[in-house]
Amino acid sequence: MWTNDTEISFFKSALKEFAAPEQLFYHLSKGYFAYVPKGSCAEGQTLQSRNSLIGNFTEKWAKDLFTPIAEKHGLFAVNGVECEEIGLTNKSDADLAFCTVNKRLQKPEHIKLVFEIKMSVVSNYCCAQHINF
Secondary structure, eight states, X not given: OOOHHHHHHHXXXXXXXXXXXXHHSEEETTEEESSXXXXXXXXXXXXXXXXXXXHHXXXXXXXXXXXXXXXXXXXXXXXXXXXXXXXXXXXXXXXXXXXXSOSSBOOGGGEEEEEOOOOOOOXXXXXXXXXXX
């Protein structure tokens, strides 16, 4: 389901439509990398465990994947669900949830299943200075 083509499609789309290379990649002297290669120096850049642009993409991808399953059970697949009563706040919302109501702010009784999406890019893409896949 999740393939290198999915990742490459994301990078191409993001670079064309809304992101600068520095928002998606580490800019090292040897080029742009999705991850700092093992044994390489990060050249003073702070390592981030998860890029929010990639995180948003993977959460939407998971929603698209699970929507037919939710619908089969009369539910909605919703990203970013908040429900203060069960600890899903605006600072720590559910990446994806199956709910009986199609909205981000939920009551506990409307939430049937909560997903934590831990996906990110799998492959380490290296792009020359001009970013060309």
